[in-house]
Structure formats: C-alpha cells, structure tokens
Amino acid sequence: MATRGSVVRICRTSTLFADGRCASCVIRNTLERKRLQEEGLQSALLRIDNTSLPPKRTLYRQDAPADALYSLRQGTVKLVRETPTGEKRIVRLLKAGDLAGLEALAGADRYRHTATAVDVVDCCRIPLPVIAHMEAAGRDFSVELRKRWQSNLDEADSFITAFASGTAEQRLARLLLKLIEQHSTPGCVSLTRSDIGAALGVSMETASRLMADFRRRGLIHGGGRSLECDAAALRDLANPR
Amino acid sequence: MATRGSVVRICRTSTLFADGRCASCVIRNTLERKRLQEEGLQSALLRIDNTSLPPKRTLYRQDAPADALYSLRQGTVKLVRETPTGEKRIVRLLKAGDLAGLEALAGADRYRHTATAVDVVDCCRIPLPVIAHMEAAGRDFSVELRKRWQSNLDEADSFITAFASGTAEQRLARLLLKLIEQHSTPGCVSLTRSDIGAALGVSMETASRLMADFRRRGLIHGGGRSLECDAAALRDLANPR
DNA sequence: CGTAAATTTGAATGGATTCAAACGTGGTGG
C-alpha cells in the first residue's frame, strides 16, 4: 500500500466529514452519529489512511496477514481468488460503499483474495486495532457491518447465479448490465478481456469474440476508459425467453 | 414450518445446554457465557423452536418475509436461488454450526433463497425479535455472528472457484470431496442428480453420466442414504496437473 | 519509434447440452 503513484491523505483534520464521499463509510457514519471528540479516538483516526489508487494497484494480497479493512469511497475493486494450480477467478466486483477484507474482522489471519483496483480507486484503510479500540470504547458498528457483509454475500451470489450460469453470451450481457447500473453515468468501467473471462468463467478468447460481436451488433460503443452500452438490448439477451 | 412430519421441541427447559449439538449455536454460546437467568430472556427463548426436519422439507422460501434466523445443529441444508426464468441454482450447502437466513439480520425484508433440508436436519428457528430483544438487553452476538457470516461467504466463494470452474469432472470431484469432509463419517450425503447439476452449473444428464462413470472407475461406492468415496483418487481429479 | 502487452481472428478439437427413449424403483389402489 501507499507506494509509488498513490496519493495518501491522513484523516486527521476536521475536514474529515466534509467530504461527501465519506457518506457511506461504516466508521464515519457511526462516529458522526455519536460525536467524534472523546477518548483516544483522535489518535486512532490518525492511523486511517485515505488513499487514492491508480488502476492495477493492489490493496492487499491473498494469504497476506489480514490486518486491515478497506472502505471503498470511489471506483471499482476486483477480488481475485487464485487456485493452487494458478488459474485466477474474480469472485466479486466491489464498488463505492462496500467493504473489502471483511474476513479480517471475522478472525481470519490471512486475506482470502487479492484485491486490485480496476479503475481509479479512492479508499480508506482501517487497521483492525482501530476497530477494536473503537468498539472497546463503546462504539457499535454491528448494524453498519451487517449491511456490508450482506452486500458482499449478495455480490458473491450474483457471481454464481448471473455470471456462472447460462451461455457465455448471457453471462456477458449480465456483467455489462451490472457494470452500467453501478456507475450511474451513461458509460461504465471497461474491463480487460482477461478480467471478463476471469469473472465469467470463460476463456479470454471467448470474452474477446463476444465483445467484438456485441460491438458489431451495436450493443456496445466506445471502449478505452468508458464503455457505453445499450441496456435495453442487453436485458433481452441476459434473460432467455 | 413445523408442519406434518416435523418434530418440534421448544427451548424452555434447563436441558437447553445439556445437548452437545447446541455447542455451535450463536445464541447458546453467548448465553452460556453470560448466564441465562435475567430480564425477560426466558420468555424470549420460548419462541425459539428446535425442529427436526425430514429431507426435502423447506425452512423458508425465496421472497418470503425474512423474519427469522436458522441455526443448524445437524444435517445439510441447500440454499437455492431461482431466477425469474425458472432455472434453479444451488448457491450454498450449509452444515451443522452454520446460520441460514442471515439476510434477515441485515435488514432485508425478504429471503434471498429457498432453504431446503437435504437429509434429516436438526435446527433452531430464531425469530428476529428474539435477537433484537437480547441485544437490547446488552447481549453481544457480533463476534459469533461475524464468524457465521464469514462462513457463508467462504461457502459462496467455494461455489464460484471450486464448483463453477474447470471441467464438469473436476467440479464433481471437488463437490464430493467437500461432502465427505463435512461429514466426518466414511460416507456422505447422497445428492440427487438434479441437485448435483444445480450445484455445479451443469445439466442433470451430465451429472448422471459422470456419477455413473465415477462408479465404473471405482471412485465411488454405494448410494441410497450414504455414499462412499475414494478421497485420494478424487483429489487427483479435482486439481488438474 | 520500437518493443511488450493486449486484443482479435482462424481452424480444429473436445466437452457439454438437448431431445428422446428406456429403465428401475417406490407407492397407490384395484
């Protein structure tokens, strides 16, 4: 973390809550409700890094010691699981408001996945001791945490039912629909062909062929940074008749 | 729930903690630690049903109001997600110690799946108000709950990486390995061909062909209630090399 | 501007699906 290319700001100023993108943060939400200035919370907050990561930078790696949570403020993060034999599979695509690395809170000593920024990601790294300290001081994150945990579960379920069922064409249509709906803007993140393959459980070549096919059929336009899709047409493909 | 064929016992006696199978229960663990006899906990416990369900009985249905948690004491429960177009997919296989219906705790108003007993299942139905009441009285389930939540997440991840990746043969080998390791006895639950297909994302026919093939190759024996497998040989198949 | 990485495309192969039919098993009622 916090290596070349990433911008690190420390959460120690009163502008803490001034940023609208903090709105979805577990920690902030709880603090805001209960007032900040007490006990040693100031020093605890000093250890929360607010970081901006360029695409491809990793937040944490599979099997590394799980010592922090990551609260996503902006952008998309992929959670990749690597099998002992080397093939990688994307098991979740997290967005603003989601928490990455929840296993750390459940007592796991290692991360289950490698978390990597897909586009420019803005996130807060929250070391476990910070959570422990706050809870010892009477904070209760449980309500917020449950929602984030459920959000992770829902996402995992989607990967099973939407991205690992049906033909490759259906899977891709569903993935694109998901990407555009979690972006709100007309465009959406443009994944590499390998990432699409790793998310859908198909080969990179199949992903490429299908994307090319979709483009010829006018279902998608553009590419590069942002991809534009014909949501209505994709919906027809996503669910067989 | 609690319809024909199921045995219902109510948790109101002091034999509550006498049963070894309660050992893994979230509620019990917490109560045991902090002493039971206080406030209105007795009346709250009255509402926890300890039920024994025969195979195929459902605990709850997808889209029904999510008003209770289920703590599994024994047996295997499948969580099935049905798509609007009718195809079903098994997204998790829960075992003793797991919690089903966690979405209820995260504020979801409907269940995300249909939960069905695969073999004889012994479970406790814990209405949400019971949890709320206990938490209001100062109970803290968060540590236990996080573990169960993580367990559900791990299970979902397995379904993506182990049961939805690779050839159908690899997937089946991995599924059988999972089933035997969570049974401890030499045998394991014998799933229907449709269930195997729904878990692996392959057709029922493919599941049947592979099971027949495994049997011819001597990888599995028996069937009916309990199935015996050659774990070592299955492990070779599970991971390509 | 040149090299490395990502993408596209082709052709052959193989795996899984679909549709169909046959088989077995358990349960019900005549």
Next chain:
DNA sequence: CCACCACGTTTGAATCCATTCAAATTTACG
C-alpha cells in the same frame, strides 16, 4: 398381490458451444 403410475436415473445420438493452439493485428508506453 399385482398392475400401474410417477419420478428419478441412465443412456444414446446429434448438435452446438466454448476451448485450445496458433498467428496476425492493434494498442500502450517508455
């Protein structure tokens, strides 16, 4: 007790979809 039906399972054959391996092409970037 046996005939019969329902349901799960097995198996076959044709088809289709996706993979693999390979090569060509484009793109990104120092």
